[in-house]
Amino acid sequence: MTSRQPGLSPRQEQVLILLGDGMGLGEIAARLGISEWTARTYRDEGRRRLGARTTAQAAVLVREQREAAR
Numbered sequence: 001m002t003s004r005q006p007g008l009s010p011r012q013e014q015v016l017i018l019l020g021d022g023m024g025l026g027e028i029a030a031r032l033g034i035s036e037w038t039a040r041t042y043r044d045e046g047r048r049r050l051g052a053r054t055t056a057q058a059a060v061l062v063r064e065q066r067e068a069a070r
Helices: 010-020 025-032 036-050 055-069
Strands: none
Touching: 010 025, 010 036, 010 055, 025 036, 036 055
């Protein structure tokens, strides 16, 4: 995750990308070794920082930014 979205922590970006890939919060938590509550917090804070209304919108924004940075 070298091309981070400005304003997002690496973990926030990671959680949003995995959500965009179709993973659930429980799956993400297990994969990253964090609690589901922590995964939810990263999701919510990432959405807030991006100004996204929905998780889907945030995931798309992160993915578009990553693609543009390549």
